[in-house]
Amino acid sequence: MSTALVILAAGKGTRMKSDLPKVLHPIAQTPMLVHAMRAGASLSPARTVIVAGHGAEAVEKTAKAEDESAIVVRQTEQLGTAHAVAQAREALAGFDGDVIVLYGDTPFVEPDTLRRMIDARASHDLVMLGFDIAEVQPRYGRLIMDGDRLVKIVEYKDATEEQRAIRFTNSGLLACDAALLFELIDQVSNENASGEYYLTEIVSLANARGLSATAIKCAESETLGVDSRADLAAADAEFQARARADLLDVGVTLMAPDTVYLAADTVIGRDTVIEPNVVFGPGVTVESGATIRAFSHLEGCHVSRGAIVGPYARLRPGSELAENTRIGNFVEIKNAEIAEGAKVNHLSYIGDASIGAATNIGAGTITCNYDGVMKHRTTIGENVFVGSNTMLVAPVTVGDGAMTATGTVVTRDVEPDALAVARAKQDNKPGYARKLFDMLKAKKARRDKGA
Template sequence: MTIALVILAAGKGTRMNSDTPKVLHPIAQTAMLVHAMRAGAVLSPERTVIVTGHGSEEVAKAATSEDEAAQIVVQEEQLGTAHAVAQARDALADFDGDVIVLYGDTPFIDPRTLERMIEARASFDLVMLGFDIAEVQPRYGRLIMDGEKLVEIVEYKDATEEQRAIRFTNSGLLACNAKVLFELIDAVGNDNASGEYYLTEIVALANARGLSATAIKCDEAETLGVDSRADLAAADAEFQTRARNELLALGVTLMAPETVYLSADTIVGRDTVIEPNVVFGPGVTVESGATIRAFSHLEGCHVSRGAIVGPYARLRAGTELAENTRIGNFVETKNAQIAEGAKVNHLSYVGDASVGASTNIGAGTITCNYDGVMKHQTTIGENVFIGSNTMLVAPVSVGDGAMTATGTVVTRDVEPDALAVARAKQDNKPGYARKLFEMLKAKKARRNKGA
């Protein structure tokens, strides 16, 4: 079956109290809209139409960054959900297939649920998605069923007491043939207190025309919508719980699961150990058998099998750790390739650099990669010993088997097997410390007296 996605992403999200369009607020470091797009992408849609409104340029940029083929349409006035879907009409004018309507602020729809909606379409003209609420709430429209047939959707304020007691409620998602959907939308009116065109009305319209409608059920958590900062926090917490449980099931050890923060695209191999208070930003892959120690922060990096990171380490974008590498406490790396068995154990910064196999980087080492305008590369060979407190002023290279003395400032290339020593001669001045302290104390006393 040929599928098109229509994702509604026009809302301002007034209760978010933000200049950022609602659907671009992140859950697990990824915009809500992108979560919805990825769920729908599992169906391999022929087309994806994003209906934008508030902040349309920003929303369009995010959507096309995820799927460059996504079509962007603008709902100039927000006149209801049926009006929003109607904006996709021209983009789907020549489309012959089924439309699934999703919401950019409903990020947790399970792709398997969407597949069940498509399966139900084989037997019904219109398929709605619903869920059972745990307790009676006025927020949702009630799905009035007669066996498998969906008779109508009744908003809580319009429902009878008997209907209000119904727990099966509307999520807003639907599947329908494109031509039929737009014909039904044409018949939707706005004779209501809000003067808006509601998508829910198409159920009664479909039944009146002799079409068949049904509703399938999903877990309430899948339909969690985000309308406020509190909702956003709850949604992020829900994602984290799911993602942590998935890692545990895959054989990853989380020593304190509730303290580990994951991004939507975090990949961790089995038998990896993650200690407490670790944060994964976007773009992180950790292979099997690695160890990420407490209070480390990783983003845009790749950690190979057997590597140990942290505690208190920061791996930034472009970091590549080969097998059995060691990145220790208070070490920061950026755009750095660390070869097999190399160690950067303490209090160092390695940026725009390559470090060869089995090399040891001493404490306090800095690759001085930025001259205020441009970044420069540092190349360190294999089996090199970089002494503590070495400054490597890039661009510079250190050959295989070389060594730098403690406190050296390296400003030119070091040949293989050479020892680089570059530090000022020490000169001890007898009695100068006492004289200097006396002078400074006298100066301070004069200053205090004048004050």
């Protein structure tokens, strides 16, 4: 049986107090919507439908960037969750299979939970996902059960005091045959305290038709919804705690776990050591046995086995570090390949460059890669010694085994094994320092007296 996803992402999120659509606010530097899409993608869905409303163009752009086959439909009026799902009807025309309804602001549902929902569909017409709350809360509808039969879902504002005391609550996620889902939605009314078309009403409608409805249970943490900045911070903290625990479990050393910030797609191999206060942006892979030292920032890069990065280093997108490389303090690497055993240890910027194996880049080296309009590339060969404070004005190539003298400005290619020297001749003026200081001090005294 094939599966389709319908992800509700139309809400404005008034309590976020933001111009950004709620589902595009990031957790671990990835939009909440993308978290939900990735969870659903574990089912290899035949179709993925995103129901957008507020900021629909931005939502569509994000959805398509994650999955270009995603279908984005519009909910122009916010009339409730049943009305939102109904907007997916045309996008699912001709689809024969199960639909799972997800929420773009509920990013942590586990793929295994979604598979359990599909498994439960084998013996039930309608499957809802619920969880036990630790204490009574007014924001969730209550799941009214009779054994394993789900009788109905009652929204808190419509519930009796007895029903409000129930701890088994509704997450909003459901699985149902596509044709049946839209049949039931067509019968949903808005005769309730909010005047909205609740998706939850389909449970009572299914029971009235003699169909089988049930609810399966997941951990409350999987259903964490985000409605405010405080919720967003709590969700990000939840993600970070899980991600750090996972790294520790696979053999990564985190010297101060609470100070390490991870992105949703960070990959780190076993026996890697991560020192305190390291930030991982999107797109980072660190192989086994590397060391990322304190206060470093990595984004869009690959770090190979045995490499050492930092402290206080920045790896920007396109940085590729081979095995046993050394990137030291206050070094920035951008769109550059650093070959095996090469070192960039101090106070340098290497951008749009290729550095050969066993090459040493001296302190204060800069690849001058931008002319104000275009970027240009610097190529440095193997076993090169680049002297401190060298400026490499790209495009330029330094051959294997070459050397640049300290303070050199390289403006043309350096052939292999050559020494490049390009700096002005030093001229010492005896007594000029004392004369200059005396002149400046007199000038300052006159200025201060006039003030």
